Amino acid sequence: MPDCQHGLIADETETDDESIIGDEAHIVARSDDGPRGVSDLTPEDRDKYDNLVLLCRKHHKIVDDQPGFYTVEKLKEIKALHEAWVKESLHLDKEKEKDDLNYASYIDTIAKTFDFDSWDGWTSSLVSHGQPSIRYKKLKELQTIPNFIVSRFWPKRYEELEASIFNLKNVLNDLIKVFYKYADEGAIDKAKETDEDRTIRTRKFYKIDEWNPELYNKLSEKFDYHVSLVEDLALEMTRAANLVIEKIRKYISPKYREEEGKLLMTSGPHMDFSWKTFKVEYKTDEKKENHPYHGLKSFMTERAGRDLHYGEGVDTHYLPKRFEP
Numbered sequence: 421m422p423d424c425q426h427g428l429i430a431d432e433t434e435t436d437d438e439s440i441i442g443d444e445a446h447i448v449a450r451s452d453d454g455p456r457g458v459s460d461l462t463p464e465d466r467d468k469y470d471n472l473v474l475l476c477r478k479h480h481k482i483v484d485d486q487p488g489f490y491t492v493e494k495l496k497e498i499k500a501l502h503e504a505w506v507k508e509s510l511h512l513d514k515e516k517e518k519d520d521l522n523y524a525s526y527i528d529t530i531a532k533t534f535d536f537d538s539w540d541g542w543t544s545s546l547v548s549h550g551q552p553s554i555r556y557k558k559l560k561e562l563q564t565i566p567n568f569i570v571s572r573f574w575p576k577r578y579e580e581l582e583a584s585i586f587n588l589k590n591v592l593n594d595l596i597k598v599f600y601k602y603a604d605e606g607a608i609d610k611a612k613e614t615d616e617d618r619t620i621r622t623r624k625f626y627k628i629d630e631w632n633p634e635l636y637n638k639l640s641e642k643f644d645y646h647v648s649l650v651e652d653l654a655l656e657m658t659r660a661a662n663l664v665i666e667k668i669r670k671y672i673s674p675k676y677r678e679e680e681g682k683l684l685m686t687s688g689p690h691m692d693f694s695w696k697t698f699k700v701e702y703k704t705d706e707k708k709e710n711h712p713y714h715g716l717k718s719f720m721t722e723r724a725g726r727d728l729h730y731g732e733g734v735d736t737h738y739l740p741k742r743f744e745p
């Protein structure tokens with residue numbers, strides 16, 4: 421009965437099987453003088469699946485008291501519609517299960533490659549000492565993520581979740597690009613895949629041999645801008661990753677990182693040998709957009725409005741040629 425909310429089966433307990441609390445009602449009555457009883461059906465066929473419906477007690481009484489409305493045709497139609505609904509629901513459940521498994525496996529790879537579990541550890545060198553650096557091995561791992569994300573068979577079931585993952589990918593892409601601009605290429609060239617401990621540092625390109633205060637100042641300013649941009653992108657990447665975690669909790673697994681919590685960043689040691697830990701997140705209005713990160717050019721300006729930022733202003737040298745005036 422489409423509007424009936426009564427359960428027909430009580431769940432099993434630890435010690436007992438489930439209990440059928442609904443009634444197995446006859447469409448054509450068991451005997452000729454029962455409701456809808458006039459029929460060619462043999463007594464044997466009257467007890468078979470085709471002639472039975474599972475109803476709650478209340479509706480069992482109603483359909484048997486009102487056989488003029490609840491005719492054989494009517495009951496068969498109700499039964500057929502319900503069977504179709506169950507079949508469709510089970511199918512949808514299966515599809516959802518399949519999609520959720522896909523998501524879970526992609527997310528697992530992304531979380532492992534990014535190393536969510538020691539996020540503040542490996543990101544720390546990007547926001548410390550005024551000279552961003554990163555382990556060569558980590559850099560190589562991070563570089564595999566964008567292609568992995570782009571080439572997955574995304575189910576398109578949870579658009580917000582997928583958008584947050586692509587948002588994270590866009591930030592990572594730009595962070596890698598910007599970091600490489602002044603990375604110590606010599607160290608990259610010399611590095612081998614097995615060089616787990618080699619660190620790639622930002623080149624101190626303001627150090628010049630000649631005495632030229634004007635050039636030195638200009639380069640120092642450029643260096644400071646670069647360091648801040650890398651730091652700001654590292655912060656943005658943390659925001660983007662926290663947004664992904666939020667969407668995973670919303671759509672896939674409500675308990676995801678329940679114990680570990682949000683991703684934090686740590687910088688230090690500072691002049692006074694202290695370490696600073698901070699949390700960065702998109703603000704509520706920033707989160708209203710599927711892609712809060714609008715690309716490098718916009719970010720150079722928009723970072724000033726984020727919850728934390730180190731630098732500001734646009735430097736077109738970082739942008740593809742077509743953006744230059």
Ligand SMILES: [Zn+2]
Pocket residue numbers: 421424425426475476477478479480
């Ligand atoms: Zn009912």
